[in-house]
Amino acid sequence: MSDLFRSDNVVVRSVPASDLSRWVVTFDNYGIGHGFDRPGFGEDFLRNAGISAIHVMGVREDWYQYPEMAAAMQAVRQATAGAERVMTYGSSMGGYAALRFADAAGANAVLAISPQYSIDPKKMPFETRWLQEGQCIEWRPEIEGRIVCEVRPIVVFDPIEDGRQVERIQEDIDIWPIRLPHVSHPASTYLAEIGFLKPLVFQTLSGELDSAAFGIEARRRRRASGFYLSKLAMSQPAHRRGLAFDLARLAVKTNPSSPLVGLAFAKLLSAEGQHDDAIERLEGIVASTNRAPVYLIPYVDALMAAGRFEEARPHAREAVEAFSHQAHLHAWEGFLLQSLGEKQAAIKAVERAIALDPNPQYRQMLKAYRRGSEADDLGQRRIAGWAARGLARLRSVMRGLRKA
Known part of the structure; x- marks a missing residue:
């Protein structure tokens, strides 16, 4: 384990496994904790699965609106140079980042669970779940502008709770949507309960996920949840x-x-x-x-x-x-x-x-x-x-x- 990049706002932490051909780049969800003396998002899970990971950790719930994010992503790109598969991955706030920093990280796969397009009340006035943060964050145009993503991301979400956010994402980029009504925010809670979260991560990373079939089977299992x-x-x-x-x-x-x-x-x-x-x-x-x-x-x-x-x-x-x-x-x-x-x-x-x-x-x-x-x-x-x-x-x- 080592820090590839560190500032007052961001730490990029590398946790390599024996297999260096596949890397997952994770971003924190809201509420994971402040500061850097803690595990990154999915750290234990990925380590136990033998998957090399890089954890991008923000000091607060600021939706990664930091001036040094370009430098942080450059550190990610350098560390994964030559890898066959690089996937950005996050949930909610982390899903926002997984979409917006995929290109900068050199990703060829993206998994965003219940992401936001933005929580800036000027852009998304209907969004009240993070209103305090949305009003206080200094939104950076180079991060918060139109989404550009060469990869077609896998986006899993509850259309009742997050549909309007995902609709706005789809105005900018093409995605593989997996809609799971009544599973709430974030959808990862439901996926973990039915045993589908790990397969989702593994198959997205490998490029083998059939999003349509996955969505059908995930919805079929709802009555057992x-x-x-x-x-x-x-x-x-x-x-x-x-x-x-x-x-x-x-x-x-x-x-x-x-x-x-x-x-x-x-x-x-x-x-x-x-x-x-x-x-x-x-x-x-x-x-x-x-x-x-x-x-x-x-x-x-x-x-x-x-x-x-x-x-x-x-x-x-x-x-x-x-x-x-x-x-x-x-x-x-x-x-x-x-x-x-x-x-x-x-x-x-x-x-x-x-x-x-x-x-x-x-x-x-x-x-x-x-x-x-x-x-x-x-x-x-x-x-x-x-x-x-x-x-x-x-x-x-x-x-x-x-x-x-």
């Missing part, structure tokens, strides 16, 4: 609540050990007013995941829905401390504190949110709290919506995307 069934349950409209519960129960039966599957069922129970059952299930999930902060958030939501605000307070604080850079969580905590009648603490929480993201909604929230309005004036559903959008950005933390 607890994760898919849970997502399908959560997508049901209110008048199909019975079907939603039937699907959620089947999902838990199909994959009883999955915290994500259990989480979906617990959310349905909470929404239906079955608070004690929802909270009990979420307590089990929080314990089984060693109090992973991303599961503390829906646990707190369930406690608040049950009116157990004081009980929710320490768990909310723990979640906010773990993700202190996320503005929406400070606003979320502010709502909890306001509900407890702690006006000044609520105001300070919302001020922290505004310092991170001067969102007009947070300013409206602060104004209401300062004039003594009740939290209901803003609507609990709006706060829940902010938290839900934020959770979409944090899900990669709990889905183990480093594995492949």
Whole structure:
């Protein structure tokens, strides 16, 4: 293992195997971690598979908008010169990079799972999942411009969640699309559950993937996936609540050990007013995941829905401390504190949110709290919506995307 390139923003780390004829160049997903004292995306998986890898690691979730990226990619190209196969690979933010840096890296294969075309709100105003980051990143035209990619990439995605992003990608380049509805973002979670993620990586790298056949078989296996069934349950409209519960129960039966599957069922129970059952299930999930902060958030939501605000307070604080850079969580905590009648603490929480993201909604929230309005004036559903959008950005933390 050695660093081929290093700056304050980017590290390019080489992890060669005995076979130097094939290389996978990976890019970090959102939430993999800050700094460079950590594994790269897919590092353990590729090492165990005997595949030479180069891991391009960004210091933050900046969608690789760094001036030294050209130099970093030149280091990749030099290290893989003479190789028969070079594949760029990433998921979500990493998929964005796999597409945009393929040519610079000298790739002859590209695998992008649930990628974005951009999260710049000026380009993609419908994209709200990473709104805080999109507003703060200094977008570089040499990186963020029109995609140019000589290779025809394999792009795997849920058209419900990422279809508009992929449509924009297809305006620039031709791709091999693999559409998997109701598998959520990123699609790698579903693929790993059905045992299709490793074959996808191996066959894309070798050039042997039949994308049409792969998509047909991946869709055929959905009914055996607890994760898919849970997502399908959560997508049901209110008048199909019975079907939603039937699907959620089947999902838990199909994959009883999955915290994500259990989480979906617990959310349905909470929404239906079955608070004690929802909270009990979420307590089990929080314990089984060693109090992973991303599961503390829906646990707190369930406690608040049950009116157990004081009980929710320490768990909310723990979640906010773990993700202190996320503005929406400070606003979320502010709502909890306001509900407890702690006006000044609520105001300070919302001020922290505004310092991170001067969102007009947070300013409206602060104004209401300062004039003594009740939290209901803003609507609990709006706060829940902010938290839900934020959770979409944090899900990669709990889905183990480093594995492949």
